[in-house]
Amino acid sequence: MLGIGNGDKAPDYGSQIDAIMSFVRGTARRSEGERLHVLPAEGADLDVWILGSSAGVSAQEAGGHGLPFAVAYHVMPHAVLEAIDAYRIAFRPSDALSRPHIAVSADVVVGPDDDTARELAAPYAEWVLGIRSGRGALPYVTPAEARARNWTDEERATVADRVATQFVGSPATVAGQLEKLARVTGADELVITTITTNHADRMRSFELLAKEWYGR
Incomplete structure (x- = not known):
């Protein structure tokens, strides 16, 4: 499982997701340009998902990055339809997905x-x-x-x-x-x-x- 966080600063989830995807794709680099290698994730045939339970950042970032979205119905059942709508509205096709892909728990x-x-x-x-x-x-x-x-x-x-x-x-x-x-x-x-x-x-x-x- 890959997690994202940003300490006490206001999180920039979009940039953090881009960073995670760069590790998987093998394109991550240090600030001075040196290539980073993260094994066994690098080059692996991985499905990267975003998990969420509301129409907030997770749904929007999953859609915006063209990633599949897992909705935690079992955690917040009343919010599942709003979360899915937010994901579909935000969705942009990517190399990973041409259309929204949703899993519901x-x-x-x-x-x-x-x-x-x-x-x-x-x-x-x-x-x-x-x-x-x-x-x-x-x-x-x-x-x-x-x-x-x-x-x-x-x-x-x-x-x-x-x-x-x-x-x-x-x-x-x-x-x-x-x-x-x-x-x-x-x-x-x-x-x-x-x-x-x-x-x-x-x-x-x-x-x-x-x-x-x-x-x-």
């Missing part, structure tokens, strides 16, 4: 049936609460522990958007929801994240979804 839990999937997804709200309250991504509790937790109205409101836009259910249920997400956003790709208490349940979720998706 989604939190997904698939079970053999809707009820089982909802049980597996029960700890998600408490995990989101930990992040949004500043405590960080705490270890996942069990579904039973999640069900036993007493929630305040304020806590429920804090995580309501994330819980409502998590895709949970049987393979057919979730595949249908994801098809709608792709259709509404115009996504070229979907990026799926699944978090469950047990790793085996996570793997089973991916397997069930893949079988349903590619069987359609």
